[in-house]
Amino acid sequence: MAAGQQQQPITMDTFLVGLWRENPVFVMLLGMCPVLAVTNSVANALAMGLATTFVLLCSTGMVSILRSVIPKEVRIAAYIVIIATFVTVVDYLIQAISLEIYNALGAFIQLIVVNCMILGRAEAFASRNRLSRTMVNSLGMGIGFTIALLCLGSVRELLGSGELLGYPVFGAAFEPWVIMLLPPGGFFVLGGWLLLFAWIKERQQQRAVRQRTEEAGHDVR
Amino acid sequence: MSQAKGTDNKASEANGANGVTESTANQAVQQPDHAHAPAPTSSLKLIATLGLIALLSGLLVVSVVExxxxxxxxxxxxxxxxxxxxxxxxxxxxxxxxxxxxxxxxxxxxxxxxxxxxxxxxxxxxxxxxxxxxxxxxxxxxxxxxxxxxxxxxxxxxxxxxxxxxxxxxxxxxxxxxxxxxxxxxxxxxxxxxxxxxxxxxxxxxxxxxxxxxxxxxxxxxxxxxxxxxxxxxxxxxxxxxxxxxxxxxxxxxxxxxxxxxxxxxxxxxxxxxxxxxxxxxxxxxxxxxxxxxx
Known part of the structure; x- marks a missing residue:
């Protein structure tokens, strides 16, 4: 099976799968801890998304390069060491870029290590695919993750503090819904988005079924 | 567990393309007791691989810190x-x-x-x-x-x-x-x-x-x-x-x-x-x- 996949070409789908069909947050529900914890503002969501994407790209790339060297017995340990290395790198880079972002993200940068989305990609994709294909897939997954974080972050910031990226959106009369910034707000907004996506999917399926039956009806007539 | 891994390795051997180093290394070990569960990768190799990865990681982290x-x-x-x-x-x-x-x-x-x-x-x-x-x-x-x-x-x-x-x-x-x-x-x-x-x-x-x-x-x-x-x-x-x-x-x-x-x-x-x-x-x-x- 591994050999079969290796021959697979890089298609648009390799990239897009992470954005929609296997979106790590909205479809696979992976890495929920940072998703719920740091998405109380757009800026935090963006920083977390980019940091995770960086770690994802670097570590799956490394896993893909080393996939034939790493013995099966210790592969998980090896993946975790690789992921932890890049998380430490990102931790220092963010400190060097902006202390404000670093303070806002707090412990969640270090916790990228245990984001199961990254370990999942390393195990399920990078360890079986060549470097270029892995990178394309990881980029798609990273962007999908970032978009999902932004979806949550923008709604929570808008409702929770009446601002978007720090700029006031509503007038002074707007009373912020503080709960949206607190952990329960994260669950509410995530639930809302999941509902929306499930609804869209269902409609797509229904339409497909209806089309098929209509075509079938035509044939009979 | 090791049973499963054995079959896994066999499969990749059969397919040939994946993990050339690994399968050749295992082949030598596996050959004698074909019927039984094949021996796992030697501990030395496991330690060497992990050690090497850890060493590279350490180097990377130190240079970034600096x-x-x-x-x-x-x-x-x-x-x-x-x-x-x-x-x-x-x-x-x-x-x-x-x-x-x-x-x-x-x-x-x-x-x-x-x-x-x-x-x-x-x-x-x-x-x-x-x-x-x-x-x-x-x-x-x-x-x-x-x-x-x-x-x-x-x-x-x-x-x-x-x-x-x-x-x-x-x-x-x-x-x-x-x-x-x-x-x-x-x-x-x-x-x-x-x-x-x-x-x-x-x-x-x-x-x-x-x-x-x-x-x-x-x-x-x-x-x-x-x-x-x-x-x-x-x-x-x-x-x-x-x-x-x-x-x-x-x-x-x-x-x-x-x-x-x-x-x-x-x-x-x-x-x-x-x-x-x-x-x-x-x-x-x-x-x-x-x-x-x-x-």
Whole structure:
């Protein structure tokens, strides 16, 4: 099976799968801890998304390069060491870029290590695919993750503090819904988005079924 | 488990394309006892692979730490600088002082390395005319979620606190974090009595947070509705810190009246202070006397 996949070409789908069909947050529900914890503002969501994407790209790339060297017995340990290395790198880079972002993200940068989305990609994709294909897939997954974080972050910031990226959106009369910034707000907004996506999917399926039956009806007539 | 792995390896062998090194290595081991579960990869190889990966990781981390060290130190320095000028309204120049038993001594660049590690540093701010505005002192303690670190300005002549800012906190967003933004709470710190007690030990009045709008007695701070715990924690932290600092500074307050020109001229060029800012990570200390005009 591994050999079969290796021959697979890089298609648009390799990239897009992470954005929609296997979106790590909205479809696979992976890495929920940072998703719920740091998405109380757009800026935090963006920083977390980019940091995770960086770690994802670097570590799956490394896993893909080393996939034939790493013995099966210790592969998980090896993946975790690789992921932890890049998380430490990102931790220092963010400190060097902006202390404000670093303070806002707090412990969640270090916790990228245990984001199961990254370990999942390393195990399920990078360890079986060549470097270029892995990178394309990881980029798609990273962007999908970032978009999902932004979806949550923008709604929570808008409702929770009446601002978007720090700029006031509503007038002074707007009373912020503080709960949206607190952990329960994260669950509410995530639930809302999941509902929306499930609804869209269902409609797509229904339409497909209806089309098929209509075509079938035509044939009979 | 090993059974499963054996079949796994076989499968990849059969397919041929994946893991050439691995399958050839295993082939030799597997050949003799074909019928039984094949032997797993030798421990030596496992240790060697993990060791190699760990070694490379270590190298990468060390080089990144080295590469970002000066930028991080600079960020901490700028953050502290901003905070010092924020709690000392009107200050445009800053000189660090070493606090010791005999009084306060301004830090000149050359004394950097010779200072006693136990000596503590404070940051004094002077206005455009060279008159002392106050000193910036730091304190920290438990908040609602995590340690809160504060920096506050103290005017030793009037024995009052003249400003306060939160250096770091993880209080609840929207509730506890209003200690950083609540106008009435912060205003309490712009003119807060912190007089030295008559016996020279600690403050004449305890600094504490009371109910919102109830501050009347000296040393009382207006609390914040919905952020009671955090606001009280800040009051407690400032009190604890001032109880220790004020008796050490007020008796020596004349030492702070320095000829600003002279000290600033004694300061070396600013460009070397990237190297010696290591202890900044734990909060509060900077290198050479810094002359910063702009805020």
């Amino acid at each position: 590469a970002t060290r000066s930028a991080i130190a600079e960020n901490h320095r700028i953050a502290l600088e901003r905070a010092v000028f924020e709690v000392l309204p009107g200050a445009v120049n800053r000189v660090d002082f070493i606090v010791s038993e005999d009084g306060l001594a301004p830090v000149r660049g050359s004394e950097e390395s010779t200072t006693d590690p136990k000596a503590q540093r404070i940051h004094a701010g002077y206005d455009a005319d060279g008159a002392l505005v106050g000193v910036a002192l730091s304190g920290s303690g438990r908040g609602y979620e995590d340690v809160i670190r504060v920096l506050y300005g103290f005017d030793p002549q009037r024995e009052r606190i003249i400003g306060m800012t939160i250096l770091s906190s993880r209080e609840t967003p929207g509730l506890g974090d209003r200690i950083e933004s609540d106008e009435r709470f912060l205003a309490s710190f712009r003119d807060l009595a912190a007089a030295l007690a008559d016996d020279g030990e600690g403050l004449a009045h305890t600094i504490r947070t009371v109910a919102p709008g109830a501050a009347a007695a000296p040393g009382e701070i207006d609390g914040i509705t919905g952020a009671t715990v955090s606001a009280e924690a800040v009051g407690r932290i400032v009190n604890h810190s001032a109880q220790q600092w004020v008796p050490r500074i007020v008796p020596h307050r004349d030492d702070l009246q320095i000829d600003l020109e002279e000290v600033l001229q004694a300061a070396p060029a600013d460009d070397e202070d990237d190297e010696d800012d290591e202890d900044e990570a734990d909060g509060g200390v900077t290198g050479t006397p810094v002359i910063e005009g702009e805020r």
